[in-house]
Amino acid sequence: MTIRFIHAADLHLGSPFKGFAGLPGKISETVRESTFTAFRNLIDYAAGARPDFLLIAGDIYDGEDRSLRAQEQFRQGMETLSEVGVPVFVSHGNHDHLSGSWVRFSLPENVHVFGPEVETAELTVRGTNVRIHGFSYPERHVTEPVIGHYPQADSDAVEIGMLHGSIRGDEAHDVYAPFTKDELLGKGYDYWALGHIHKRQVLHKQPPIVYPGSLQGLHRKESGVKGFYDVTIRQGTPSLEFIPAGALVFGEAEVDCSGIRHADEWLDRCMDQIRAFREANGPGLIDLLLFGIDEQSEAMFSDAPESEWLEFIREAASNDFPDIGVHRMTWEREAAPSVPGGLMRDVLDEIGSWDMDGWKSRLSDLYGHRQAYKFTGRLDEESIREIRKEAERLLTDGLMKGGRAE
Template identity: 50%
Template sequence: MTAIRFIHSADLHLGSPFTGMRGLGAEQWKTLQDSTLSAFGRLISYALETRPDFVLIAGDIYDEEDRNLRAQHRFQQGMEQLAEAEIPVFLSHGNHDHLSGNGAAFALPDNVYVFKEHVENVELTVNGASIKIAGFSYGKRHIAESMVDSYPQAESGVIQIGMLHGSEESDTEHAVYAPFRKEQLLAKNYDYWALGHIHKRQHLSEEPPIIYPGNLQGRHRKESGAKGFYDVSLDKGQASLQFVAVEAVRFERIAIDCSGVQHMNEVFTACEEQLADYETALVAELELYNLGEAALHMLESVVPTELLETLREALSEGERFIHIAKLSFDSNQSMSEISPFGKQIADRLEGWEDRQWKQALTELYNHPKSGRFLPPLSDELREELRAGAERKIRQLMALEDQT
């Protein structure tokens, strides 16, 4: 087998609106809004510098079927750059950018092949080697049926790659789209399966590789960690994968060791020191742990929103983008003094959704005299109410001293 090299990317979600993000400064907000486009720009720059044989984009180029005009234009420009460098691109549309969606439909250059609604097996030649890439695009928003049977078996002497935007039948965390079983993909005897749809990086199989690269840019706290694509080499039946991180803003949950902390300035110093290693822009949820009794008492006496805002201000000094989305204490530690029933109540409050908070506060917000003076029910206010309720639970339902 002749050695080939390609980029496997998926789930670009260009133009994602980033709804629900609060407390950001104007420059931070712009950086976050532009982050999907910035990550895509880094992919294009990497391809131009390293010159892969081709690029695969396995679905969900855009965030919704009603496509952002700016995102379409930026994508078209990127494809033009790859065309000038004579780098072929093979793309399939997924559930978020299906072929029936609305949009201005910028014309893409000839180096880009867009898969149709039915499974196709497109052939190209690289350094004398015959390569076939099988895939399809979503013609509608939701494809519930399996498409695997439509993929051809691999032929002898041909490097066969499959592109599939879908989910495993056994996956209970995500809505099922174009479902498949790993055994079905293995039975096709392909050299590589380039998957899309799941935003978490996953290797379903190593030999042959069946790979989710994840999305290019995290968009909320559940899409944490490094985000990017794979640089893949296939040589004599062996695959070599290099993950390339390109996110412009990283979402991360970070544990802050507060051993020995007694004063508030020491809390701030611990946060600053443990965030110093992050070079990229950062949206973080901080959990303070190893808190002594004095530190816990100090922190629980402070208004949560005031502590959060002050910490944001302290960490955002200078040109660095560090935004603290949430601040919490180690649940095992801070709950240790609460009775089992009290802990159950506090845990339930932690999982409340917007509708549950609104239902609980309906009478207060609808009061004819006081309702008009109340602030909007923001994320920060909900967190303050939850923390206050937790403190009250601790006071009323603390375990008696058993010694």
């Protein structure tokens, strides 16, 4: 007995990709189209490999107001798989829940969309009965456990569970349809196809409990190669092959600025790191982290605003590596520069005194807004650290410029 299927999740078709202003034209277009490109890569692979079926475990669309274009792209992909005889099983997640408002598109008969209650779909693969269990989110917030509604395994069939949710107690992610690993294992299934967590993870090997991660990174925190799993279960033994699908990779490159005295030296070092990133990852969008900034290199950088340095490296990178974009640059200075006192210094001191609850309180209107949420994501400790660092950098730049102007 051998069955083969593809497990994908978190396509987020139509993600708006806000916050990437200033990128050169070609890479900007690549970013905007990346979720659609990654989806086409998935469809092309599935149409060529012709697995027994395809599982998509939630968040096909980026929002409850599914765009016409995103729906049409998805429908065309399903038509392609219908033509080669590949069944598709779909569960909708918290982003594309069933209560959203959108213009409906019809889907071909090879597509089974799970409803708001846990249900079982069955098919026969070369004489082997396969049972697939799943549900779609009836609304955005499914915070109560759903795992108890999944049936126990039938030993005469290959049993697969689809669940868009997170491990109970995992505070690094928004907790939806929470479960424990023991609860999943207790069902006796041969494979758990999970979604919701955008990082690729195998929570258990035998039987596999798997997050394939998002099909395409959606922002700089979602770094690394993204894709899906090609899964084979042969005589009860599973094997998983990860297949890259993303149109570009988010990442970071570190540039050592020690000993630099001239802009051309800095440019050469930046281009070396960009080249290395391109060779290792393919097309991508990177942040440059400048470190080792000594007194002389600091003096060089101070002769032009940071925005000009960023524009300069973006133009140079686009000429040599048109499929690599520089998102932003961060200056890692060894010590805070001397700045004038007064009101701005007081502001810096005030920001430095805020604890986690203080930051969350001050940003609650933005991060808790129903429409803004799709662009901001969750306000976690890493987000707050980045916001604090960027706020202090902007204020420090203002202090330095103010000091020079005086």
